[in-house]
Amino acid sequence: MSLPFCTTRRVEFSDTDAAGIMHFSAFFRFMEQAEHDLLRSQGLSVVMQDEVAKSGGGKLSWPRVHAHCDFRIPAHYEDVVEIEVSISRLGEKSASYQFRFALAGRELAVGEITSVCCRMIAGQPPQSVAIPDWFRAKLLPFVVSAADG
Numbered sequence: 001m002s003l004p005f006c007t008t009r010r011v012e013f014s015d016t017d018a019a020g021i022m023h024f025s026a027f028f029r030f031m032e033q034a035e036h037d038l039l040r041s042q043g044l045s046v047v048m049q050d051e052v053a054k055s056g057g058g059k060l061s062w063p064r065v066h067a068h069c070d071f072r073i074p075a076h077y078e079d080v081v082e083i084e085v086s087i088s089r090l091g092e093k094s095a096s097y098q099f100r101f102a103l104a105g106r107e108l109a110v111g112e113i114t115s116v117c118c119r120m121i122a123g124q125p126p127q128s129v130a131i132p133d134w135f136r137a138k139l140l141p142f143v144v145s146a147a148d149g
């Protein structure tokens with residue numbers, strides 16, 4: 001059984017629109033930050049060195065290839081949003097993170113981001129690579145299994 005990673009974010013004034021509700025673009029920032037929080041909790045980051053990097057092979061990084069979000073109810077300035085993060089798919093080169101936003105237990109929004117493991121070398125386009133075993137092992141506890149329903 002997987003465990004979702006849980007974090008919270010307060011809706012700041014700059015996250016809201018003229019109607020005083022949380023702007024859709026802020027949900028994407030919250031998703032990105034929640035993904036980074038999950039990685040940090042495991043001693044990982046979206047920009048890391050590894051053995052290959054130490055020998056001049058660039059850094060491991062995770063450009064996004066897909067993002068979506070469905071918005072169910074509005075959030076407002078000062079609301080504290082609960083965010084549950086789990087991994088809906090851990091492929092050879094990519095990880096899809098699923099986000100459930102809630103306000104006082106009510107579903108606020110659900111979203112997903114897919115990030116691809118890439119080697120980044122300055123001046124060159126990103127090159128996708130297999131997720132290294134040491135990185136994959138730390139993501140595995142968050143992968144949603146069929147038994148999680």
Ligand SMILES: CC(C)(COP(=O)(O)OP(=O)(O)OC[C@H]1O[C@@H](n2cnc3c(N)ncnc32)[C@H](O)[C@@H]1OP(=O)(O)O)[C@@H](O)C(=O)NCCC(=O)NCCSC(=O)c1cc(O)c2ccccc2c1O
Pocket residue numbers: 032046047061062063064065066090091092093094095114116118126127128
């Ligand atoms: C990323 C690419 C170089 C990948 O190209 P490639 O040709 O190597 O891709 P493949 O077809 O082989 O697929 C690899 C892998 O990705 C999965 N995949 C590809 N497309 C999709 C998709 N649309 N939806 C879901 N999954 C997809 C595919 O299934 C494979 O996974 P497996 O697990 O099955 O092996 C190339 O696509 C590229 O360069 N794209 C452009 C990326 C980009 O510019 N994105 C927008 C901005 S990036 C960004 O916002 C960003 C945010 C951050 O917070 C960052 C933090 C730190 C570092 C970087 C960040 C960052 O870039």
